[in-house]
Amino acid sequence: MSHRIDRVDAELADLVERVGDDDLTPCLYFLAITVMSAVDAGDDTEVTAALTELRERGSVAPxxxxxxxxxxSQYExxxxxxxxxxxxxxxxxxFFQARAINCVAHVIGADRGxxxxxxxxxxxxxxxxVACRGPVAVRSVLTRYAG
Structure with a gap:
């Protein structure tokens, strides 16, 4: 099955598949932090609160x-x-800030529960x-967890 990630960089798609099941949650969290920092998407309290909740409880409230x-939606x-x-x-x-926020939305499951x-x-x-205007930052996170 083809995924959007395949169109950006085949190596990223492979790295996603190689992340161990036990490492998915920390990888998702670290990816969101990395992307938000790289894009300088600001200090939105909503994002900070959601990522803190994810780190501390392992899930995010609806x-x-x-x-x-x-x-x-506001950024878009x-x-x-x-x-x-x-x-x-x-x-x-x-646009690139919205892509970073959308990355966080996928990480916390806000896209579709x-x-x-x-x-x-x-x-x-x-x-x-997309938010980082290239795969380098994302690849560095995935490589860390891909084993």
Missing amino acids: SARLQVNSLL QRAFAARRRGDHAARERA GRPARDRLRDAAYEGA
Whole structure:
């Protein structure tokens, strides 16, 4: 079965498959932290709270997932509005920040509840690679956990 990650970098897809089942949760968490830092997506309290909850409890409450999705929508709206204004720099900044927030959304399961961790990792790795404008940062995280 083909996944979006296959279109970005075949090596990333292979690394996702090689992450051990016991390492999926820490890998997802570290990927989100890495991408948010690399993109400088800001210090949004919704993201910080969701990632703290994930680290401390291993899961994220539905209300926190909803807040992250709302934040994602805000960034996507900013990108759209900037494009309409012809502000290329603002559009690009908001677009890549939205991709970083979407990476977090996949990590915490805010995209669609109940998806297996490996599926979430595939999509988070894809969004992370787009957010970082290339696969290097994502590859470094996956390599650490791929064994």
